[in-house]
Amino acid sequence: MKLTSTVIAGLLIIEPEVHEDHRGFFMESYHAGKLAELGITTTFVQDNHSLSEEVGVLRGLHYQLHPHAQTKLVRVISGAIYDVAVDIRPDSPTFGKWVGVTLSAANKRQLLVPQGFAHGFCTLEPRTQVLYKVDAYYSPQHERGILWNDPAIGITWPTTSPILSQKDEKHPLLKVAEIHF
Numbered sequence: 001m002k003l004t005s006t007v008i009a010g011l012l013i014i015e016p017e018v019h020e021d022h023r024g025f026f027m028e029s030y031h032a033g034k035l036a037e038l039g040i041t042t043t044f045v046q047d048n049h050s051l052s053e054e055v056g057v058l059r060g061l062h063y064q065l066h067p068h069a070q071t072k073l074v075r076v077i078s079g080a081i082y083d084v085a086v087d088i089r090p091d092s093p094t095f096g097k098w099v100g101v102t103l104s105a106a107n108k109r110q111l112l113v114p115q116g117f118a119h120g121f122c123t124l125e126p127r128t129q130v131l132y133k134v135d136a137y138y139s140p141q142h143e144r145g146i147l148w149n150d151p152a153i154g155i156t157w158p159t160t161s162p163i164l165s166q167k168d169e170k171h172p173l174l175k176v177a178e179i180h181f
């Protein structure tokens, strides 16, 4: 298992060891002990799974407020996504900064998104399925969103006309005063 840091502290790329043979492949997609050896001791409580039928489906940017803020461990089992995390920790030196990583069934990369980040992805292939573990249960009352194309963040998404949920079309712009973890 290989861990790669990004330009934002705590936002990490995980690459499991893949055992390929003439039948296909096997990998330990999650191993709490090996992650703990790398300093990742998060206790996950919920698995999420989404299917997006089309290329250009954009889900996000979402987060949950304290005390329901979520760490997310994201991976793709079919298709590919451009996965984006935005640092919205008010006292962070990288507040408002973002990182985008391509996660795919082919590259088997995972993204560890700590609490205090807004998260979203845009699909790069049809029928893309995303699995992600979270360390806090879904709490709709504490769920918040930031507009996917907020100019103050300036994410370079793979499309300028994504397929969005009604909810995602209406998120507000990033306002630090309204964010607390």
Ligand SMILES: Cc1cn([C@H]2C[C@H](O)[C@@H](COP(=O)(O)OP(=O)(O)O[C@H]3O[C@H](C)C(=O)[C@H](O)[C@H]3O)O2)c(=O)[nH]c1=O
Pocket (backbone or CB within 6 Å): 048, 050, 059, 060, 062, 072, 119, 120, 121, 138, 165
């Ligand atoms: C997140 C969630 C949703 N739901 C229900 C609520 C709705 O009836 C339905 C679809 O929810 P939503 O449109 O919020 O799904 P996404 O747009 O994929 O949301 C996700 O998008 C980005 C990528 C994220 O990082 C979040 O984890 C998550 O918010 O599933 C649940 O029952 N449990 C849950 O944990």
